[in-house]
Amino acid sequence: MSAPYYVSPEQIMQDKEDFARKGIEKAREVIALEYQNGIVMVAKNPLTTVFKISEIYDRIALAATGLSPEYEALRVYGIQQAEIKGFTYIREDVMAKWLTTLYSQQVGGVFRQWDAKPLEIELLICEVREDSSSNNRIYHVSFDGTFWEEQPYAVIGGKADSIVEILDQEHKEGMNIADAIRLAVKTFEKIESEVDEEERYEIVADTIEVALLDETRERRKFRRLLHEEIAEILTHET
C-alpha cells in the first residue's frame, strides 16, 4: 500500500477558500437595507418557487445566496431551532445574534471538516428592532462561518463589494419603502450595465424578490411583496 500524499493544512484551507469563493462569485446578489419602518431585503431571483429571502421567526428573516439546496437546508434548520427555543422559553428570547452563532457553527463546521466540500453560500440574518430603544440588526455570515454585524445595509453575492460602494454614496437614513426598493433596484441596474449584454441580468418586477421586516406589523413582522406590488413601486419612479 502506498503512503498518501502529504498536503499541508495551509494548502487544504487555501484550496477550500478558493473553491468557495469561486462558487460565490457566480451567486446573484441580495441587498438588505434599513428603511423608515425596518429592514427591506431585495434579491435578484427569477424563480417564484425557490426564495432567497424567508421568514425565520417573529422579527427575524434570512436572506441567502449561493447554492439553493445548501441554504434551503439552513433555512429549515433555522426555523426548527428558533421554534424549539421559543416553545421552550418564550418568543422574545429568540434573537438574531443567537441564530447567527448557530449558523456560524454549522457553516464553519462544514468548512473545517476535512472530507467535506465547503458550503458555497453567504447569509444575512436580519432582525427588526423590538421598539425605539433597540436597534435593527443585520449579521453577515461568510462561507467559512465567520460573521460580523453590518449597518445600515449589507450585501451578499458575487458583486457585493461594488454594490456596497454605490450604497455608501446613495443610502440615506429614514427612506420610505418605495425609495429603498428603488435604490436597491437602481443599484442592481448600475452593476448590470457594466456586464456584457448577452450575460446581463434583466432587472424587472418579475426577476426580483422583495420582502420586508416591518416594525409596524403585528407579531410576525415579515411580509413578502407580490410581483404586482413591486411593479407598482417601480413604475412610479420619481
Next chain:
Amino acid sequence: MVGMHDNATSDFLETLKQKRPGLLKTFHEQLRESASVLDDRGWEKPLASGRVSVASQVGHLLEGTTILAAVYKDGVIIAGDRQATEGFQVGERRIQKVYEVDTYSAIAIAGVAGPCIEMAKLFQVQVEFYEKIEGTMLSLEGKANYLANMVRQNLPMAMQGLIVIPIFSGYDLKRKHGRIFKYDPAGGRYEEEDYYAIGSGGKDARSSLKKLYRSGMSRDELLNAVTEALWDAADEDLGTGGPDFLREIYPTIKVIDQTGISNVPDSEIKILYTELFEKLKQ
C-alpha cells in the same frame, strides 16, 4: 454536522421528538416512570381496583368551563368565559380559553387548564411552523385533522381525568364561509353546521343558542345571541364566569371573516351585556 441535514419535516411535533425528546414527554410516559399507577408489567392498573384517577390524586386542578362557536353570514364567532374553577372554588378569573391560531382560525379549549393551554400553544406553533417551512398555509380542514390527532394522543391523559376538549373554527378561504369542528376525547372530529358549545356550561349555552340562533345572522345579531348564551351558561352553571363589571373582566369573543381574525373589544362586550341585562329586567 449535527442538525442541518436532518429530515426537513414540516411537523413541529416530530421535530421536538427528535431534538428535545424530554420536553414532550407525554403524561403517560411520566406515569410509567413514576410507576405509582402502573402494575409490574408497566400497564395501567384498572380504575376498578379501587384506585382513584390521577386527577383526583394530585388534588384540585384548574378547569376551564364554557366555550362556544357559531357561524354567521360572513364568517364565524368563537367565544369563551374567563373563569377557571378549582373544585368548588374560583381558581382563576382571567384565564384565556380562546386562542388565535393564525389569521383565519382560532381554537377554544375546555377541560383541565394545564394540558389545555399546552395543546393550544403547541397547535398554534405547529400551524405556523408548517406555513413557514412549506411556504403555504395548511387548509382549514388540514388544521382540523391535525388537531384531531393531537386530541387522540391525549387519550391516556383523558383516561386519567386530564381531559382536553377543543373547538376549532375558522374561515375557509376555499369554501368562503365559517366552519366549526368539535372533538371527542378519542380524537373523533365532527363538523357542526351552525353552532356548538361545550364545557361545564356548554349544555346551557347550547340550549340558549337553540332558541336564539338563525342561519344567515349578521355579525351584530350573532354577537347578541352569543353574549346571551354565555350569560345563560354563567347563570345556570356554577363553574362558568359571567361578565364581571366590578373587575372589568368580560368573556373573550373573536370574530373571523374573510379579512381575518379580530377581537371584539371589552368596551363593546360591556355595552352588549348592559343592554342584555336591561332587556332581561323587563
